[in-house]
Amino acid sequence: MPAIESTKILKQALTGYFQSFFDETVPRQKVAWCTSVGPSEILTAMGFKVYYPENHGALLGASRASEQYIPVANAAGYSPDICSYLTADIGAFKKGETPLTKAYGIPSVPKPDVLIYNTNQCREVQDWFAYYAKEFGVPSLGVFSPWKVDDLNEDQISYVAKQMQSLIPPLEKISGNKFDIDRLREVVALTKQTSDLWSEFLGLATARPSPITFFDGCIQMASAVVLRGLPVAVDYYRQLNAEIKKRVAAKTGAVPKETTRLYWDGMPMWGKLRFFSDLFERLDTCVVASTYCDSWIFADFDPADPFRSMAKAYTKIFINRSETHKEKVLIEMAGKYGVDGMIFHDAKTCPHNSNSRFGMPQRITKATGIPNLILDGDVNDLRCISEEQIITAAESFIEQLTHVPRNARA
Numbered sequence: 234m235p236a237i238e239s240t241k242i243l244k245q246a247l248t249g250y251f252q253s254f255f256d257e258t259v260p261r262q263k264v265a266w267c268t269s270v271g272p273s274e275i276l277t278a279m280g281f282k283v284y285y286p287e288n289h290g291a292l293l294g295a296s297r298a299s300e301q302y303i304p305v306a307n308a309a310g311y312s313p314d315i316c317s318y319l320t321a322d323i324g325a326f327k328k329g330e331t332p333l334t335k336a337y338g339i340p341s342v343p344k345p346d347v348l349i350y351n352t353n354q355c356r357e358v359q360d361w362f363a364y365y366a367k368e369f370g371v372p373s374l375g376v377f378s379p380w381k382v383d384d385l386n387e388d389q390i391s392y393v394a395k396q397m398q399s400l401i402p403p404l405e406k407i408s409g410n411k412f413d414i415d416r417l418r419e420v421v422a423l424t425k426q427t428s429d430l431w432s433e434f435l436g437l438a439t440a441r442p443s444p445i446t447f448f449d450g451c452i453q454m455a456s457a458v459v460l461r462g463l464p465v466a467v468d469y470y471r472q473l474n475a476e477i478k479k480r481v482a483a484k485t486g487a488v489p490k491e492t493t494r495l496y497w498d499g500m501p502m503w504g505k506l507r508f509f510s511d512l513f514e515r516l517d518t519c520v521v522a523s524t525y526c527d528s529w530i531f532a533d534f535d536p537a538d539p540f541r542s543m544a545k546a547y548t549k550i551f552i553n554r555s556e557t558h559k560e561k562v563l564i565e566m567a568g569k570y571g572v573d574g575m576i577f578h579d580a581k582t583c584p585h586n587s588n589s590r591f592g593m594p595q596r597i598t599k600a601t602g603i604p605n606l607i608l609d610g611d612v613n614d615l616r617c618i619s620e621e622q623i624i625t626a627a628e629s630f631i632e633q634l635t636h637v638p639r640n641a642r643a
């Protein structure tokens with residue numbers, strides 16, 4: 234698989250960002266920790282530097298360091314059954330270690346002045362941040378979103394928008410900065426541009442052969458998560474998309490002999506990205522799209538109406554939708570990307586982003602004729618992942634897809 238050249242620029246941008254938390258040549262900016270789909274634009278607009286513990290969780294998983302830290306959190310009373318981002322992150326903190334040192338040359342995670350979470354994704358984030366609020370002696374403030382929404386109504390948007398607005402007075406006090414609505418509009422506009430470019434990047438996988446895989450998306454999304462609301466994210470995706478469009482024009486596939494296309498639902502298995510990437514390439518199969526990477530597309534962001542548009546976009550994220558809505562999205566995505574099969578990752582410690590537990594794969598297969606494969610695994614806990622079982626299951630699934638024509642499947 235050809236390497237994406239722009240990734241070097243991404244690494245530089247992330248290094249610059251993480252090192253800036255420790256830059257002693259400029260006055261220290263206050264630091265806010267924020268959930269990955271929390272209202273970070275408010276924080277950026279108010280002069281905080283924003284750090285995302287879930288990004289740290291993913292890095293712990295991708296670097297396979299989580300294995301040594303999850304048991305530390307388990308021993309402290311955090312169950313092996315709860316979010317393994319949380320347990321890996323708290324375990325690493327308890328040991329005073331971080332993969333950020335090796336990746337970006339910083340001595341530790343940056344110390345927070347405030348913690349901001351949004352329950353739009355799961356309740357775990359509230360308990361996760363409560364741990365750090367106690368450790369650092371700083372406030373943890375939450376936005377409580379309506380859960381599992383179907384069509385979002387105006388009352389629900391107002392409910393969330395008001396909570397976002399109510400963060401302003403305490404954040405003014407902590408940051409020492411006065412809130413400026415025009416600055417928020419600028420940041421929201423930057424996130425919107427980032428989101429549009431990120432959406433464009435992911436959409437390039439509709440090409441045949443696809444120039445990118447889901448596993449590329451898992452790397453490239455770092456900018457949409459960590460750098461959104463900053464000009465550097467916009468610049469990065471412009472450059473990245475220009476590179477990938479050249480691949481489309483040259484018909485260069487991420488998988489050289491792409492014959493089968495898959496959709497991935499649910500979380501990545503961070504410690505196994507390379508394993509999956511190699512496995513599917515060997516099977517001439519490209520995982521072209523996912524609901525996970527799409528989660529940082531915030532099409533509703535509107536600088537003219539920053540609070541309500543943020544409330545709408547952040548409450549409408551896929552993980553927070555009803556089963557009925559999710560099914561509609563998956564069927565639409567399967568058609569858009571022309572997939573032959575769908576993989577559902579049943580992540581042991583993330584029930585919130587595992588959509589195979591209430592009959593959804595079966596309903597989608599019945600409606601579309603597109604076969605599905607459910608893989609047991611986890612986001613970070615490698616003890617829940619069996620490479621042997623996955624290889625056997627994936628090989629027979631691809632065999633089935635290759636030899637049974639679509640119109641004979643339903």
Ligand code: SF4
Binds near residue numbers: 316355357358500612
């Ligand atoms: S959505 Fe899943 S992986 Fe993410 S913080 Fe919640 S439980 Fe953990």
